[in-house]
Amino acid sequence: MPxxxxxxPSLGVPGKKRWAxxxxxxxxxxxxxxVCADKAEYDVPLGVxxxxxxxxxTGHYPNTKRHFMPRLCNHCDNPxxxxxxxxxxxxxxxxxxxxxxxxxxxxxxxxxxxxxxxARHVLPKNRDRVKIGGVVDKCTFCSHRVEKGxxxxxxxxxxxxSRIFGDLNDPDSEVSKLxxxxxxxxxxxxxxxxxxxxxxxxxxxxxxxVFAAPQSYAARSDSEAFYKHNxxxxxxxxxx
Amino acid sequence: xxxxxxxxxxxxxxxxxxYFFLIGAAxxxxxxxxxxxxxxxxxxxxxxxxxxxxxxxxxxSLILLAICGPLLIMDLGQPSRFLYPILYFHWTSPLSWGSLxxxxxxxxxxxxxxxxxxxNQKLMRWTGIIGSLLALSMPLYTGLDLMVHQTRELxxxxxIPLLFVILSMSSGTAVVAVIHFLRGxxxxxxxEFLHAFLYISLAVTFALxxxxxxxxxxxxxxxxxxxxxxxxxxxxxxxxxTFLIGILVPLVLVAAPKIGRNPKVLTLAAVxxxxxxxxFREVLIYAGQLTQINF
Numbered sequence: 455m456p457x458x459x460x461x462x463p464s465l466g467v468p469g470k471k472r473w474a475x476x477x478x479x480x481x482x483x484x485x486x487x488x489v490c491a492d493k494a495e496y497d498v499p500l501g502v503x504x505x506x507x508x509x510x511x512t513g514h515y516p517n518t519k520r521h522f523m524p525r526l527c528n529h530c531d532n533p534x535x536x537x538x539x540x541x542x543x544x545x546x547x548x549x550x551x552x553x554x555x556x557x558x559x560x561x562x563x564x565x566x567x568x569x570x571x572x573a574r575h576v577l578p579k580n581r582d583r584v585k586i587g588g589v590v591d592k593c594t595f596c597s598h599r600v601e602k603g604x605x606x607x608x609x610x611x612x613x614x615x616s617r618i619f620g621d622l623n624d625p626d627s628e629v630s631k632l633x634x635x636x637x638x639x640x641x642x643x644x645x646x647x648x649x650x651x652x653x654x655x656x657x658x659x660x661x662x663x664v665f666a667a668p669q670s671y672a673a674r675s676d677s678e679a680f681y682k683h684n685x686x687x688x689x690x691x692x693x694x
Numbered sequence: 695x696x697x698x699x700x701x702x703x704x705x706x707x708x709x710x711x712x713y714f715f716l717i718g719a720a721x722x723x724x725x726x727x728x729x730x731x732x733x734x735x736x737x738x739x740x741x742x743x744x745x746x747x748x749x750x751x752x753x754x755s756l757i758l759l760a761i762c763g764p765l766l767i768m769d770l771g772q773p774s775r776f777l778y779p780i781l782y783f784h785w786t787s788p789l790s791w792g793s794l795x796x797x798x799x800x801x802x803x804x805x806x807x808x809x810x811x812x813x814n815q816k817l818m819r820w821t822g823i824i825g826s827l828l829a830l831s832m833p834l835y836t837g838l839d840l841m842v843h844q845t846r847e848l849x850x851x852x853x854i855p856l857l858f859v860i861l862s863m864s865s866g867t868a869v870v871a872v873i874h875f876l877r878g879x880x881x882x883x884x885x886e887f888l889h890a891f892l893y894i895s896l897a898v899t900f901a902l903x904x905x906x907x908x909x910x911x912x913x914x915x916x917x918x919x920x921x922x923x924x925x926x927x928x929x930x931x932x933x934x935x936t937f938l939i940g941i942l943v944p945l946v947l948v949a950a951p952k953i954g955r956n957p958k959v960l961t962l963a964a965v966x967x968x969x970x971x972x973x974f975r976e977v978l979i980y981a982g983q984l985t986q987i988n989f
Contacts, residue, residue, distance in 0.1 A: 458785070458786025537842070538788075538789070539787060540789035540790040541790075543782075558775075558778060558782060559775075567846065570845030570846075579771075589772065
């Protein structure tokens, strides 16, 4: 068992659940409905995201293609964020979720540094509606919905049915069938995190780390504005 | 619509860099201050040259620690929960160990000071030994704190904790040398003692700097990306401030046989090495956060 986890990896363990997501990139049309659903479900502040859809343009006119790449927490079976958390605020659930205890989080941000998928963010303190702030947050695979038999918000709203969610340990589940029948790819398998978001037919340009700088810094400037706005003081660079 | 995005950046900024530097300086300052009680007559009694520095060293170490603690707490999103890493101790997190060792280190400083006030040699010796070990654990844990990030290849590197311990030797030596120099106590024996430590720390830093260069240039795609980021965004800090001002110049100064032990030159070299120690940490901490940002 990987060290520092609260529950053993459940992938392939009989009698246990292993929730996972398959993202069929052949069906994603880049409508961003998943991003909006997520923002609405959790009142995610401007400037941070629980899930995003990356957009990548390849080629030169007239031979061009636009690729979409939904990204979220990979709910790894060996999550480095969990191992590094000094208070066990982020922990591994026996069904495979990687979750966050807001009441324990000190926002030291070591989990953000640990995550190779850039799936974590800090919630600011000055929020209008949801008062959870000053802590790290992330995608939870909508565990509160899944426990009630509902699909995650992003899956529910995906109009192309690109996102499919289910129990990978159940051979009759759709995700099991998709993973069995298709060539699937996980992100950064070499990092040893055992991620549980499987992609069907991704482009190399999206799964490989590239040296190329982004052609637009729109999101970066959004992010920087967010952290500047939520900064504690001018000298200190802490984000809250 | 944007292409590849940079998002969810939660920087470890000035506070962490300054904290890493100050805790290293505080640690080695205590080691120097406790050296006479810990080593006694070992190595020909050269550690005794630190006796005039003992009380001042403890005081400076305590002041630096008093800055470090609040600095670290202020950096947290939830400062009021600063005891949680101890209350909910997680053994695989270096931050938990650091949070536990930091107050224990402070207690050792106070214990050593109490022992010196009462003339209790036994207490001084034990708090000196335990305190020195805890002092070494401070830069060690800050390095481990980066090293355990298995997914960030610039940090996930066994030389980082060693490098941070060595850099803390440089900065601690600078603190001691400056205080000794200003008080006119940098005599031949003290200069010899500090010179040996500074020479070793600079030589090892130089070797680790070269090792970093090799590792990043002959490494994976991510390491090469880290190298590009270092050269593009931190070129002056890395080559100018860290390597030239912080390693090469002081190394040449302390290596020069005729002037290396001169109090003025030694103090200058120590201060320059402390500048390099700060800058080296800063570049590694910032650049380590920027790899993978385009992924």
